[in-house]
Amino acid sequence: MNLIEIYIQEVTRRLPEKNREDIALELRSTIEDMLPADYSEDEAKAVLEKLGDPVTLAGNYQDRPRHLIGSRYFDVYLTLLKMILPIAAVISLITMLAEYFIGYSGDQTVIGIIISLIGKGIARIIEVGIQTFFWLTIVFAMIERMDNRKDNKPLAACLKKWTPDDLKKIPNIPRKKAISKTEVFGSLMWTAIWATLYFYANQLVGVYQGGNNGIEFVTPAFNQNVLLQYWPIVVLVIGLEIALALYKLTARQWTKNVAICHSVVEVLGTLVFIVILVHPNLLNYDFITYLTNLFSITASQLKMWIVGGIISIFTVFAAFNVIDGFRKAGTR
């Protein structure tokens, strides 16, 4: 078969069945028009060069869009992607943590737990990210192909054409007053972390020592039964912290009410923390012995240092947070 026939085939095989024959016929007659009656292969090549890459030519014959998502839907697509990706990532992380601790058998070291959680977390986020990206892109690519309207104007995020009235819907939040989503997710994450530490303190919090089998958990810092006496009030604090995070997420900026709720939760949390910490039998006896030997101080000195130190740090942080909240709420 000669070059011209191959060229025509290369073009037409990329076209819809019904047009193939007609376009092939027209192309052949056009190419022959451009050639002398008795042509050489070089002349044929020169003509084909003028027509260009068969893929481009075939593409020009087709009306179908040659992009996945065009300018009409791109903005909406990007907005949704930015909105959905972090939400999906956080939800998948939280479910992963929950699944893990429900199925926790208690025979792993803390390093093992942390490493496997980080590994699983990264894997889960990548997996969920790829899934989200894939399905959203597929959906938009399909919308792009089903939309027959000729109007090519980009759409606003609500899938309608932009009008000046859309401006009224945009809340005007000064930068200094805004509550970022990162902040909210960060505080949720913090709640999840300390709640885990609280309920699994006998397996997680304590003294670690390098041994023959890597790092070993020598002795827990707290008496778990003393710690768990307080569970109803701790659960209440957890609930309040989650409620506060959701409230902040919907309020989107610091107001007086947000600052008040924030202070209430902060003060309550700190109080509960202090009450638990000053319980005389909170610290594990083995833990106290271990540390007194290590630093050669008496048990009462040690208790004072640890408890006093932690309480002052937490109180300072809580006070700072409360003041910061009111300061932001007062900003104009």
Added chain:
Amino acid sequence: MSQLLQSLTTELRRGTLTLAVLSQLRTPQYGYSLVQLLEGSGITIDQSTLYPLLRRLEKQELVTSSWDTSESRPRKYYVLSDYGVEIFLQLKKEWLKNSQQLYSLLKGEEEDEPN
């Protein structure tokens, strides 16, 4: 020519291509005769754009086509439809108006330039 200038020039020409093709289709033409006509007037045209453009114009009902099999080589002829003539005349008017406006704009620019 720098790459930017080239892409800007291509962009500038793109819109005029349809008008140029329509103007030559008052009498029936086949693909290659159209290329020759346009090149005769100094308009270079990318052939991989021209043939698909003819089909698109036909789909938009601006031109009609017919196969002529009377000669040794069958040829597809394109000619403006009534609707096509109407659109062409309006498009031509639009183009003349636009180029006149642009011309006076550019002329004013020229007078401002220091000699």
